[in-house]
Amino acid sequence: MIQRYSACVDGGIKNRRRTSYFLTPDPYTPMIRFHDVTKRYSTGYDALNRLSFELGRGEMAFLTGHSGAGKSTLLKLIAAIERPSRGQIFIDDRNVTNISRRGIPRLRRKVGMVFQNYQLLHDRTVFDNVALPLVIAGVPQQEIGKRTRAALHKVGLLRREKALPITLSGGEQQRVSIARAVVNRPPILLADEPTGNLDPELSDEIMRLFEQFHQVGVTVLVASHDLDLISRFNKRIIRLHNGRLLEPAHPRTASRVR
Numbered sequence: 001m002i003q004r005y006s007a008c009v010d011g012g013i014k015n016r017r018r019t020s021y022f023l024t025p026d027p028y029t030p031m032i033r034f035h036d037v038t039k040r041y042s043t044g045y046d047a048l049n050r051l052s053f054e055l056g057r058g059e060m061a062f063l064t065g066h067s068g069a070g071k072s073t074l075l076k077l078i079a080a081i082e083r084p085s086r087g088q089i090f091i092d093d094r095n096v097t098n099i100s101r102r103g104i105p106r107l108r109r110k111v112g113m114v115f116q117n118y119q120l121l122h123d124r125t126v127f128d129n130v131a132l133p134l135v136i137a138g139v140p141q142q143e144i145g146k147r148t149r150a151a152l153h154k155v156g157l158l159r160r161e162k163a164l165p166i167t168l169s170g171g172e173q174q175r176v177s178i179a180r181a182v183v184n185r186p187p188i189l190l191a192d193e194p195t196g197n198l199d200p201e202l203s204d205e206i207m208r209l210f211e212q213f214h215q216v217g218v219t220v221l222v223a224s225h226d227l228d229l230i231s232r233f234n235k236r237i238i239r240l241h242n243g244r245l246l247e248p249a250h251p252r253t254a255s256r257v258r
């Protein structure tokens with residue numbers, strides 16, 4: 001934190017163009033910013049309704065709300081899996097509201113995603129599952145080995161690299177999917193009900209892992225309807241109800257939330 005603060009002071013942020021494509025993003029600008037975002041699906045239903053919130057660089061927050069509140073939709077908008085119908089979305093200082101198809105891979109490299117059902121390839125080893133994003137990105141073979149093992153080490157599964165996912169427990173499979181999400185070292189980590197299939201003890205363990213990535217500077221947003229679980233972590237909670245923020249998620253956005 002101190003390092004970031006001094007870097008920013010030294011860098012004279014006043015002189016930077018805030019939306020520049022080429023310059024390092026201003027450390028004071030949020031990593032994720034939604035401004036008055038509405039998502040209307042083709043059914044005509046507004047899954048998100050005039051939503052404004054910010055998530056700071058390196059911040060960790062939980063996203064909660066009833067089933068159908070709009071949690072998954074919000075995460076999909078961040079990764080450009082879905083597009084907003086109205087409003088603006090900024091990720092890492094770039095306006096991605098109308099991102100072109102060509103721009104999507106660049107955005108996705110910034111965003112690691114974890115899902116409730118792990119989404120592993122069952123005919124490939126743990127190592128191959130985790131290495132996949134690097135293979136797709138064309139990373140050299142030697143580098144793939146190094147980075148994949150580093151990611152597996154972080155989630156405590158190095159010794160299982162040759163196993164097939166089916167031979168692992170649910171908690172271990174989720175840890176493999178987390179390793180895959182972080183293997184590219186993305187600055188943002190999103191998780192959609194990552195503990196939905198796990199018992200309380202394993203759920204705690206998985207949330208602690210997310211906390212560890214947050215502690216090394218990753219911006220983390222975890223959707224979960226499990227209030228018991230998330231209340232055990234001393235983190236900001238963003239609450240959705242029928243596609244609206246239940247209360248201001250950040251004092252600065254308070255005036256925009258109606």
Ligand SMILES: Nc1ncnc2c1ncn2[C@@H]1O[C@H](COP(=O)(O)OP(=O)(O)O)[C@@H](O)[C@H]1O
Binds near residue numbers: 074
């Ligand atoms: N692809 C879609 N097409 C139409 N409606 C959708 C689609 N995805 C989600 N919805 C609707 O949008 C609302 C929010 O869904 P979702 O974001 O999945 O909520 P949550 O993750 O909080 O359960 C729900 O009413 C859901 O039925």
Ligand SMILES: [Mg+2]
Binds near residue numbers: 073
């Ligand atoms: Mg959902």
